Amino acid sequence: MSMHPPIRPEYQLELPPIAELSLATPLPWPTRLWNRAWLRKSVILLVLIALWEGAARWQNNDLLLPGFIQTFTAFAQDMASGELPAKIGMSLGTLVKGYAIGTVLALALSSLAVSTRVGRDILGTLTSMFNPLPAIALLPLSLLWFGLGENSLIFVLVHSVMWPMAVNTYTGFLGVSDTLRMTGRNYGLRGLRYVWHILIPAALPSILSGLKIGWAFAWRTLIAAELVFGASSGKGGLGWYIFQNRNELYTDRVFAGLISVIIIGLLVEGLIFTTLERVTVKRWGMQK
Numbered sequence: 001m002s003m004h005p006p007i008r009p010e011y012q013l014e015l016p017p018i019a020e021l022s023l024a025t026p027l028p029w030p031t032r033l034w035n036r037a038w039l040r041k042s043v044i045l046l047v048l049i050a051l052w053e054g055a056a057r058w059q060n061n062d063l064l065l066p067g068f069i070q071t072f073t074a075f076a077q078d079m080a081s082g083e084l085p086a087k088i089g090m091s092l093g094t095l096v097k098g099y100a101i102g103t104v105l106a107l108a109l110s111s112l113a114v115s116t117r118v119g120r121d122i123l124g125t126l127t128s129m130f131n132p133l134p135a136i137a138l139l140p141l142s143l144l145w146f147g148l149g150e151n152s153l154i155f156v157l158v159h160s161v162m163w164p165m166a167v168n169t170y171t172g173f174l175g176v177s178d179t180l181r182m183t184g185r186n187y188g189l190r191g192l193r194y195v196w197h198i199l200i201p202a203a204l205p206s207i208l209s210g211l212k213i214g215w216a217f218a219w220r221t222l223i224a225a226e227l228v229f230g231a232s233s234g235k236g237g238l239g240w241y242i243f244q245n246r247n248e249l250y251t252d253r254v255f256a257g258l259i260s261v262i263i264i265g266l267l268v269e270g271l272i273f274t275t276l277e278r279v280t281v282k283r284w285g286m287q288k
Contacts, residue, residue, distance in 0.1 A: 066252040075256035084241065088260060091222060091237030094150055098157025099218050103211070105158065106165035111195045113166075114173040123170060127163050135160035135221045139228055153225050160221040165210035172206025173199050212273050216265075223261055 026032075033039060049068050056067035066074075078084040109126075112119030135156045142152040176199055184198035200207065226239020236243075238257055245253035 063249060063251055066255055070252045071255040071259065074250070074252040075259060078253065078256060084256070084260060087237045087241040087257075088264065089237075091226065091239070092264070094153050094237065095157065095218055095222050097150075098154040098222075099161055099215065101154065102158040102161025102214060102218070103165060106162045106169060106210070106214075109162075109166050110169040110173060111192070111199075113170050114195070114199065123166060127167055130159065131163040131167065133159075135217070136224050136228075139225050153222065156221055156225050157218050160217040161214040164217060165207075165214040168206050168210030168213065169203065172203025172210075175206065176202040208273065208277060212269070215268060215273075219261075219265060219268075 027035075053068045056062075056065045056070075059065045062070065075084070109119075109123055113123035114120070138156050138159055139152070142155040146152045146155060180198055180202050184194050189197055222237070223239045223242075226236040227243045238260055242254050242257035245251075245257065
């Protein structure tokens with residue numbers, strides 16, 4: 001009996017030309033259109049608007065719940081008259097000042113914490129004390145210390161931005177790999193140069209996350225503070241616009257102010273932060 005298995009003869013499989021291969025059938029255009037996120041979100045938004053208008057018509061009480069059409073009309077009128085843009089500009093101007101000061105202080109505190117043991121103890125103690133404290137709770141002290149003016153609002157904005165951003169930034173600094181740290185030390189980087197060239201680029205995803213959280217806290221705090229501040233001083237931004245129209249029973253304009261708050265939040269999130277992430281951490285491969 002032979003110990004060698006039989007050898008099969010070689011054969012060649014003739015492949016059909018590429019032109020004769022049946023290509024995959026493309027998806028129908030409704031399916032391809034529905035796969036786009038912007039369309040699905042638009043449909044959800046239209047459904048919510050329809051439910052709102054339907055509930056308002058069923059309620060049939062403009063004082064309690066104005067419809068979307070009535071609210072949009074009030075929004076367009078106040079935008080055209082310049083009243084709403086003036087309030088928005090006033091709120092955003094105050095927000096930018098408090099947000100910038102809070103961001104700089106958070107970066108400075110995080111840099112001190114990652115550089116020295118005393119700085120780490122200071123950051124841990126201060127964040128444990130002040131991070132759980134609502135910023136709006138400091139408004140009475142702020143009015144007492146800084147009086148009826150923009151400085152009072154800036155004070156509470158700095159508090160709302162500083163602590164969450166400091167925590168996120170410091171957490172990002174701790175996550176920097178030892179290889180990058182040693183590379184910076186080998187190049188002789190120390191102090192602020194080490195933080196600027198090594199830690200901040202490596203911890204950028206955490207820093208951006210802290211910036212977004214700080215923005216959300218600051219925007220909500222500003223509107224809430226302006227409601228109280230506006231009641232005290234008779235002037236203010238969007239918060240005062242909402243408060244004033246509520247007192248005068250213009251509920252459609254109250255809703256117009258709330259819609260303005262939502263639109264600004266969506267624009268900042270969708271245009272500024274999304275663009276910043278796309279040109280930095282996503283482009284550099286640090287985030288999917």
